[in-house]
Amino acid sequence: MAVREVLVIGGGAAGLIAAKRAAERGARVTLLEKNDRLGMKILISGGGKCNLTHAGSMEELRAAFRSSEARFLKPCFYRYTNDDFLDIVHRAGMQTYVRPDGRVFPVEPSDAKDVVAVLERAVRQAGVEVVTGAAVSGLIIEGGKIAGVRIGEEARRAERVVVAVGGSSYPATGTTGDGWRWVAEAGHKNAPLRAALAPLYLEKVEPAWSGIALRDVTLKARTQAGGKEYAGWRGDLLFTHKGLSGPCALGISREIAERMALGLASGGVLEVDLFPDTPFEALQAKLQAELQASPRRTVGSIVGHYVPDRLAVPFAAAAGTDMQTRGAHLSSKARSKLIQTLKGWPLGGVRSVPLERGEVVAGGVSLDEVDPQTMASRIVPGLFLVGEILDIAGPVGGYNLQAAWSTGYVAGDCV
Ligand SMILES: Cc1cc2nc3c(=O)[nH]c(=O)nc-3n(C[C@H](O)[C@H](O)[C@H](O)COP(=O)(O)OP(=O)(O)OC[C@H]3O[C@@H](n4cnc5c(N)ncnc54)[C@H](O)[C@@H]3O)c2cc1C
Known part of the structure; x- marks a missing residue:
């Protein structure tokens, strides 16, 4: 039987796992990466420490996503779990630990660099040909089916192509949204792109x-x-x-x-609750007790117990009181305003949410145009779509890398 030729575009999280799995299944796999090194985004993930995945059952991980995304992810999350991924790094001798909030990290001194090194070794050991510095410029589609990819003037032919080029945030890492243009030209619909996991200006x-x-x-x-x-x-x-x-x-x-x-x-508008576990009445009672114990203390010294020093003056101003006022002179209305401000300090409106600064991009290839059992395009036979290019964006906590590992694995298994 002829060996199947598979091209995987993008040597990031999803592409590395897809390439590894496809090669293990006997395909001749070439991994094409635009940068001169693999896994640039993994390298900056988790502040360079790489929050590999999230601990817990895959049902819990799935539940962290929006319902349409969770539905789509169900088959691949069960087929390739957080433990399956961690098995790769553990077998390579890397230890991991779970933070109290469920986020999984390598035990120091191991970090994101070592994660990429482990994955690169695994990919090469599986027999994948890795080509860096290969910026794919488009897909070749013939007779409605995938036939390969273009790299500038060069055509590379293959009967299966996995697009794992990520999103468009942090474009300096190589992710410039190329895939969305290609699949739109091929007839796919893309859900509107939006910033996610981004700072607020x-x-x-x-x-x-x-x-x-x-x-x-x-x-x-x-x-x-x-x-x-x-x-x-x-x-x-x-x-x-x-x-x-x-x-x-x-x-x-x-x-x-x-x-x-x-x-x-x-x-x-935004506001911040500085004491989410303490109800208004309990804070009121605490403040009342403090004022009774030391009525001569100023608002400034009282506020210092509740907010960082550098914020004491603006906080008091937001609460409509001044730092020199003695506690004993605070009216009950002023005391209430102080507590109200602790429970909901107004921070004003948002000017913008910069898409390019997000950890992920929401939106992308419509999930109803991809088979969740295989990650195959329902529009172009032979095309597979994995990772952030899909209309999936989980919360912070290792969920997005897990979505990349799981979708990548399933595509690699099915090409
Ligand atoms: C600052 C930051 C921190 C993050 N931290 C975490 C974290 O700790 N945990 C977590 O779960 N998620 C984290 N994320 C999100 C996570 O990195 C992504 O969800 C994940 O990398 C997406 O995987 P992917 O394979 O789809 O894309 P990527 O990992 O971005 O890989 C895509 C690859 O395709 C290549 N490529 C692009 N275009 C082409 C082309 N035309 N030709 C060839 N190659 C191309 C790119 O160079 C890139 O290497 C973070 C993201 C950022 C930006």
Whole structure:
């Protein structure tokens, strides 16, 4: 029987696993990567530490995605699990650990560099021919079927092509959205592209706050001041010179970008609950007790217990009081306003959510045009689509790499 020729475009997370699996199944596989090295995005993942996947049952992992995405991912998540992926790195001698929030990382000193090295070795050992510096410029489709790819003037023929070129954020890493253009030309529909897991640029920035972190808070987006809360995320929040970053900001960025795309001004307004576990009344009782114990203390010294020092003055101003006022002189209305501000400090509107700064891009190849059992295109026979090019964007926590590993494996298994 003739050996099947498979071209995998993109040596990132999904392409590496797809190429490895296809070669293990006996295909002659060539992996074409535009950069002069593999896995550039894996290298910067998790701040260079690489949050490999998320721990727990695959049902739990699936539930972290939006329902249409979770439905699509079901077959491949069961076929290739977080443990299946971790088996590759463990067999290579790398140890991993699970953080309390379920995120899985290599045990230091191992990091993202070592993850890429393990995957590159595994791919080569499986017999994949790796070609770096190969920027694919288009697909060759003949008689409605895939027939190969073009690299500039050169044509490379194959009866199966796996497109694993990722999204379009962090374009300097090689992901410039090439795949969406190719598949659109081939007849696929792409869901509109939106920023996801991206920082938030605010309408009004306080440069002096840049670098301040708030730990374990809840950032909320409301339709308008006092309006409906339409997105919220609990975790750490970081002030930057352009607005907000950190898990909280990333966690609600997709919903805000979607609202802004609908033309809704500034995606609403943001506020932060500094004590998500403590109800208003409990904070009120705590403050009351503190004021009674030391009535001569100033608002400044009281506020210092609740917010980082560098934020004490703006916080007091947001609460409509001044730092020198003595606690004993605070009216009950002023005390309530202070607590209200602790539970919902207004941070204003969002100016933009930069798509190119997101950890992933939401939108992409419509899921109803890809067979979830095989990752084969329903439009072009012989074409397979995996990883971030698909209309899938999970939350922070290792979910997106797992989606890339699982979709990549299934395509490799089915080409
Ligand atoms: C800063 C940052 C941190 C992140 N951290 C995490 C994390 O810790 N955990 C997690 O789960 N997810 C993380 N992600 C998301 C994760 O990296 C992606 O979801 C994942 O890499 C997508 O895999 P992929 O294979 O689809 O695409 P990629 O890994 O982006 O790979 C695509 C590859 O295709 C190549 N390519 C593109 N166009 C062409 C072309 N025309 N010809 C040839 N090759 C081409 C690119 O150079 C690239 O190597 C992070 C993302 C970013 C940006």
